[in-house]
Amino acid sequence: MELWLSIAPPLVAVIFAMWTKQVISSLLIGLWVGSWLYTGSFIESLNQTVVYITGVLTDIGNLDVLLFLYIFSGLVALIQASGGVQAFAQWISKFIKGPNQTLLASWGLLPITFMDCGFRVVAGGAIIKPLAKRYDVAKERLAYMLNNSSSPVIVLIPLATTFIGYIIGVLNAGRRDKW
Secondary structure: OHHHHOOHHHHHHHHHHHHHOOHHHHHHHHHHHHHHHHHOOHHHHHHHHHHHHHHHHOOHHHHHHHHHHHHHHHHHHHHHHOOHHHHHHHHHOOOOOOHHHHHHHHHHOHHHHOOOHHHHHHHHHHHHHHHHHHOOOOHHHHHHHHHHHHHHHHHHOOOOOHHHHHHHHHHHHHHHHHO
């Protein structure tokens, strides 16, 4: 019976994410449900949820990955604000003549933006978004292409990616807690 309860936290998180369209809050609710099943007490589950979150946020390896993501996201925002993204989109539009070529261009950016899933979505989205608007490519389709082309490449080619740093940090934290 307890094995079936392990499905509850991710299931609750997915249902809340689909219902509210908010990922972070849904993940927090899923974490809280898991903590509640673990502790068996409402008050203790709130405390355990905070312990889990602070444990992840105080790990140096995880903070390095978060800092990396914030720095690169800030860099993309800076390039976007300075007009670099629009200039690149204008230059590449000479070669792209339709919606299918726009989506192929998002795949073409893969060798440049493969170092992190989040960075791929932020950078690729900022670069391809003006072209997607021009050729009426649905935002959902573009987001699907960017997201589903980043994770598999990062897992299959784990050279110089933040994924490796994050996974090593999670494994080390698990090893310290259990051993």
